[in-house]
Amino acid sequence: MAIIHQATLTPSKMELLERWLPGRSWFPDTGSAPEKAGHFRFDDPEGEVGLETILVRSGGAVFQVPLSYRGAPLPGADDHLVGTMEHSVLGSRWVYDACTDPAYVRALAGAILAGTPQAQHVLQVDGGQRVLPESVTVHGTGSAGISVPEVGDVTASDTAEGTVIRSGALEIMVHRRLDPAVPPAARSLAGTWEGQDTPVALAAVTEG
Numbered sequence: 001m002a003i004i005h006q007a008t009l010t011p012s013k014m015e016l017l018e019r020w021l022p023g024r025s026w027f028p029d030t031g032s033a034p035e036k037a038g039h040f041r042f043d044d045p046e047g048e049v050g051l052e053t054i055l056v057r058s059g060g061a062v063f064q065v066p067l068s069y070r071g072a073p074l075p076g077a078d079d080h081l082v083g084t085m086e087h088s089v090l091g092s093r094w095v096y097d098a099c100t101d102p103a104y105v106r107a108l109a110g111a112i113l114a115g116t117p118q119a120q121h122v123l124q125v126d127g128g129q130r131v132l133p134e135s136v137t138v139h140g141t142g143s144a145g146i147s148v149p150e151v152g153d154v155t156a157s158d159t160a161e162g163t164v165i166r167s168g169a170l171e172i173m174v175h176r177r178l179d180p181a182v183p184p185a186a187r188s189l190a191g192t193w194e195g196q197d198t199p200v201a202l203a204a205v206t207e208g
Helices: 013-023 102-114
Strands: 003-006 035-042 050-058 061-070 081-087 091-097 121-123 126-130 136-140 153-157 162-167 170-175 188-193 196-207
Touching: 003 081, 013 050, 013 061, 013 081, 035 102, 035 136, 050 102, 061 102, 061 170, 081 102, 102 162, 102 170, 102 188, 102 196
Parallel strands: 003 121
Antiparallel strands: 035 050, 050 061, 061 091, 081 091, 121 126, 136 188, 153 162, 162 170, 170 196, 188 196
């Protein structure tokens, strides 16, 4: 599960994205601020890295933005830093484009190949916990027991279709602009959200 604290974020996640998204080759310059369409999370088995994917609307389209939240800088990832923010409970957080973060790549590969479910959002409030409804629901095509390749050094490159992640023999295409007309592939992750009841392809393993 993903534990959500009642906290203040400075700047907010969307404020960070408003600054970062216009410089991406796959994000159009519409002249208007992006709007949040929903989000989902994966669990980090180590419990150290927050893994959240935010869907944003801009120019009539929906875009996928995977983020990782860390309590210290990720070595060698300065070029992929989205920004830093202060979390009133957790302290300083370094926010990265998660396509270059090994923790996210492991989680994404597990979801696609082994069917590992998304993390359930649980709000920590008044000494107790409350399960929150999911704004985005995702499903991988894999099943439990399927072997997932080891993830080591990660590289990511943007293309016209999205971002290609490579780690060893593993290659994953993460779609950035989400196209409801593109059916999910054989080894893929698909999602639905409010107003989008037909599963949309989010990512697919292309090698490995």
